[in-house]
Amino acid sequence: MAIEQEQLAKQKFEKKQSNEIIMQANQIKKYFPIKGGIFKHTVGHIKAVDDISLSIIKGETLGLVGESGSGKSTLGRVLLRLLEPTEGEVLFEGTDISHLNNRKLRKYRKDMQIVFQDPFASLNSKMSVGELIEEPLLVQTSATKSERKQKSIELLEKVGLRANDRAKYPHEFSGGQRQRISIARALALNPKFIICDEPVSALDVSIQAQVLNLMADLQEEFNLTYLFIAHDLSVVKHISDRVAVMYLGRIAELAPKKLLYSNPLHPYTKALLSSVPSTNVREKREKIKLSGDLPSPANPPSGCAFRTRCPMVHDRCGTERPELNEVENGHYVACHLFD
Amino acid sequence: MTGNPLLEVTGLKTYFYLEDNLVARAVDGVDFTINEGETLAIVGESGSGKSITSLSIMQLVNRPGKIIEGTISLEDDDLLKKSSKQMTKIRGNEIAMIFQEPMTALNPVYTIGNQIIETIKKHKNLSKPAARERAIELLKLVGFPRAKEVMDEYPHQLSGGMRQRAMIAMAISCDPKLLIADEPSTALDVTIQAQVLDLLMEMKERLNMSILLITHDLGVVAEYADRVLVMYGGQIVEETEVESIFEDTKHPYTIGLLNSLPSLDKDVERLGAIKGSVPPAHSFPKGCRFADRCPHAMDQCRESNPELLSIAPNHKVRCYLYEQGGRSNGNRTRTTSKTKI
Numbered sequence A: 001m002a003i004e005q006e007q008l009a010k011q012k013f014e015k016k017q018s019n020e021i022i023m024q025a026n027q028i029k030k031y032f033p034i035k036g037g038i039f040k041h042t043v044g045h046i047k048a049v050d051d052i053s054l055s056i057i058k059g060e061t062l063g064l065v066g067e068s069g070s071g072k073s074t075l076g077r078v079l080l081r082l083l084e085p086t087e088g089e090v091l092f093e094g095t096d097i098s099h100l101n102n103r104k105l106r107k108y109r110k111d112m113q114i115v116f117q118d119p120f121a122s123l124n125s126k127m128s129v130g131e132l133i134e135e136p137l138l139v140q141t142s143a144t145k146s147e148r149k150q151k152s153i154e155l156l157e158k159v160g161l162r163a164n165d166r167a168k169y170p171h172e173f174s175g176g177q178r179q180r181i182s183i184a185r186a187l188a189l190n191p192k193f194i195i196c197d198e199p200v201s202a203l204d205v206s207i208q209a210q211v212l213n214l215m216a217d218l219q220e221e222f223n224l225t226y227l228f229i230a231h232d233l234s235v236v237k238h239i240s241d242r243v244a245v246m247y248l249g250r251i252a253e254l255a256p257k258k259l260l261y262s263n264p265l266h267p268y269t270k271a272l273l274s275s276v277p278s279t280n281v282r283e284k285r286e287k288i289k290l291s292g293d294l295p296s297p298a299n300p301p302s303g304c305a306f307r308t309r310c311p312m313v314h315d316r317c318g319t320e321r322p323e324l325n326e327v328e329n330g331h332y333v334a335c336h337l338f339d
Numbered sequence B: 001m002t003g004n005p006l007l008e009v010t011g012l013k014t015y016f017y018l019e020d021n022l023v024a025r026a027v028d029g030v031d032f033t034i035n036e037g038e039t040l041a042i043v044g045e046s047g048s049g050k051s052i053t054s055l056s057i058m059q060l061v062n063r064p065g066k067i068i069e070g071t072i073s074l075e076d077d078d079l080l081k082k083s084s085k086q087m088t089k090i091r092g093n094e095i096a097m098i099f100q101e102p103m104t105a106l107n108p109v110y111t112i113g114n115q116i117i118e119t120i121k122k123h124k125n126l127s128k129p130a131a132r133e134r135a136i137e138l139l140k141l142v143g144f145p146r147a148k149e150v151m152d153e154y155p156h157q158l159s160g161g162m163r164q165r166a167m168i169a170m171a172i173s174c175d176p177k178l179l180i181a182d183e184p185s186t187a188l189d190v191t192i193q194a195q196v197l198d199l200l201m202e203m204k205e206r207l208n209m210s211i212l213l214i215t216h217d218l219g220v221v222a223e224y225a226d227r228v229l230v231m232y233g234g235q236i237v238e239e240t241e242v243e244s245i246f247e248d249t250k251h252p253y254t255i256g257l258l259n260s261l262p263s264l265d266k267d268v269e270r271l272g273a274i275k276g277s278v279p280p281a282h283s284f285p286k287g288c289r290f291a292d293r294c295p296h297a298m299d300q301c302r303e304s305n306p307e308l309l310s311i312a313p314n315h316k317v318r319c320y321l322y323e324q325g326g327r328s329n330g331n332r333t334r335t336t337s338k339t340k341i
C-alpha cells in the first residue's frame, strides 16, 4: 500500500519533470525609487528584487517563501510583467517579455494569471460572479454571450460552486468561496502559468485545506504551472515540488522540496524551519533563535544580506556577496559556507 | 506549576443586536476557568467568538454588542458588578490585553516612551522621572538594547515585531495578573513570531502572570499552552490539556481541524478538509452547530444541541457521540476516525 503510493507519487513527479522550462528569469532586479527632500528627488532605492535568476519547469509548483518585505510579490509581478524589471530579462516560453509594449504583451497575458491573498479586496464588489468570470473572456476573446455563459458555468462547477451562483455578488460568499471565484476567473482564459500570491493566507485551516486540494486537482486536470507564494512553510511544503527561500530581495536557497525540508543548508532556511511551531507535543524541535529584525531593503548589509542575523557569520560575509551555487543535484545555496 | 483559579467565567452570553431584528450569538454560553500561572489557549475558526470572549472579560464590547448573561469573577470578585470607573482601574492593573495589530492599540502621534509612561502613571503612583526609568527598564526587558532611543521613536518607525514587543512592554507595565493576548503573533513572520511568543512566556514566568492566548495556529497551541478551549459557533466544543487535544482528540470538529493542517513532520497526498463553512452567528442551526459539516451527524444532532460534558478527568466534549446512549463509547479518537474525515 505504502509502496504503491510512493510509486504513484514518483510517477507523478517524473511526469512533471518534463524539464521543459516555461519561465526563466535572468538576473532580475527591481528597484523602487525613494523620493525625498522638497524637490522630491530620488534619494535612494528600495532593492525589492536584487539580482535573481531562476527557472520554472512546466507542470511544476515552485514554492516561494520568505519574510514579509523580502520581495516575493515584487518578483511575482515582474515575472508576469505587471511590473517592468529595472534590469534583467524574463523569458516566457523562450520569448523575452520583460520589455515588450502593452500591445505585444497582450498575446502572452492570457497565458499568465495571478490569484491574490485577499479575496475580499481583489474582486470588484459591484460585479456579479458571472460578470467577474466572464470579463476576461469579453476583453480577451471573441466568445459570444452564450459561449461566455457556458464557460462561466463550467468554471463555477469546476471550482465547486453552482451555476446559479452566477447571479450573486461577492459579498454573498464566504472567504473560501470568494477565493474559489478568483480561481475560476483566473482559469477563464485557459492559462498555462498561474502565480498564487498567498492565496490561502487569509483563510481558516479547514477552508484552506479545501482550496489547496482544489488547486492541486486543477493543476493536474489542466497541466498548470504554479508559482506559489506563501509564508506558511507547512503549506508550501504540502503544495510544492521545489521551493525557493528569499531573503531581502535575493534567493538564499532553492531545492526540490524533499531536500530543502530534510536537509536545509542555508543558515536562514535552518532558522526558518526551526521556528515553525509544531503540533507534535512530545518532540520539540530545537529552535535556532535569530537576533534582530529584517534590515531595510533600502540599505541592505554589504556582502551577504543575512549577515546581521546569521549565527555562522564570518569575515568573508561582510565583503563578498555569496553566489547561488549548486551544491548537490538541484540544490542551490547562496552562502560562503558552501562555496 | 499552575495554582488556584484566577478567573472564572460562567454562562457567558454576548449577543450583537443587528438590523432586521437579527441577533448574532457571538458568545453563547461559555464556561471556563484560568488558573494562576497558567496559559490557556482558545482556538477556533474566524467568527467563532474568541475575540468577543476576551473583550467581554475586559468589558470592552461595544454596541450593538452586549453581555446579556453570565458571571466573570477575578479572584472571586464579580467583574460584571463593577462600575465603569472601577473597571478602568482593573484594566491595565489586573488584566491587560495585547492585540493582533499593535497599531490599533498604539497611538501614532505619540512616542513609544510617552505611551508607556502614560500607562504607568495612570495606574501607578509614580513621578514622571520614575515612570520614565521604569519605561526604559521595560523596553530593555522586552529586548530593545537601545531602549533609550526607542523611547523617542514613533510607532511607524518600528517593524511589526518591534511594535508587538513595545505593546508587550506596555501591557506588563503594571504587573497584571492576567494577560490576554489576542493573536499576538499572527501578523508576524515565523522567526519574529517565535521571538515574541518566547518573550511572552518569559514574562509570564518572571511576573507570575496567567495568559489567555487566542490563536488559530494549532502549532502555537502545542508549543505554548497548558490547556486548550476549542470554540465553534460561540460555544466551547472541547476543553482539555494540551497533550490530549493532539493525542486523544475527541470532538469531530477538532479532529477535522487537525486533519486539515499541513505539517512539516508528515507528508499527505491530500489534506482532510472539512466540508462547508462556519454558519453565521445570527442563524445557527437548531441542533449541533457543527452538524452540517460533521461526517458523523445523526438525527439526534439535528434536533438538539449537545451539552459540554466531562468524559474523563480534565477532558470535556460537546458531542452526542460521547454521551450515554450515543453511538460511541468514547473510543472515537483521532486515529480511528481519520480515514473517514
Ligand SMILES: Nc1ncnc2c1ncn2[C@@H]1O[C@H](COP(=O)(O)OP(=O)(O)OP(=O)(O)O)[C@@H](O)[C@H]1O
Binding pocket: A032, A033, A046, A047, A048, A066, A067, A068, A069, A070, A071, A072, A073, A074, A075, A231, A297
Ligand atoms: N510599488 C512600490 N513602491 C515602493 N516600494 C515597494 C513597492 N512595492 C513593494 N515595495 C517594497 O519592496 C519590498 C518588497 O515588497 P514585496 O511586497 O515584494 O514583499 P513580500 O515578500 O511580498 O512581502 P509580504 O510577505 O509582506 O507580502 C518592500 O520593502 C516593499 O515596501
Ligand SMILES: Nc1ncnc2c1ncn2[C@@H]1O[C@H](COP(=O)(O)OP(=O)(O)OP(=O)(O)O)[C@@H](O)[C@H]1O
Binding pocket: B016, B018, B024, B025, B026, B027, B044, B045, B046, B047, B048, B049, B050, B051, B052, B053, B063, B064, B065, B216, B280, B281, B282
Ligand atoms: N461589531 C460587530 N457587529 C456585529 N457582529 C459582530 C461584531 N463583532 C463580532 N460580531 C459577531 O461575533 C462573532 C464572533 O466574533 P469574534 O470577533 O469573537 O470572532 P473570532 O473568533 O475572534 O474570529 P477571528 O479569528 O476572525 O478573529 C462574529 O461571527 C460576528 O457574527
Ligand code: SF4
Binding pocket: A266, A267, A268, A304, A305, A306, A307, A308, A310, A311, A312, A313, A314, A317, A322, A334, A335, A336, A337
Ligand atoms: S554567507 Fe556568511 S552571513 Fe551569509 S548565510 Fe553564509 S555564513 Fe551566514
Ligand code: SF4
Binding pocket: B251, B252, B253, B288, B289, B290, B291, B292, B294, B295, B296, B297, B298, B301, B306, B318, B319, B320, B321
Ligand atoms: S453532536 Fe453530532 S453533529 Fe455534532 S459533532 Fe457530535 S456527531 Fe457531529
Ligand SMILES: [Mg+2]
Binding pocket: A072, A073, A074, A197
Ligand atoms: Mg507579498
Ligand SMILES: [Mg+2]
Binding pocket: B050, B051, B052, B182
Ligand atoms: Mg478575533
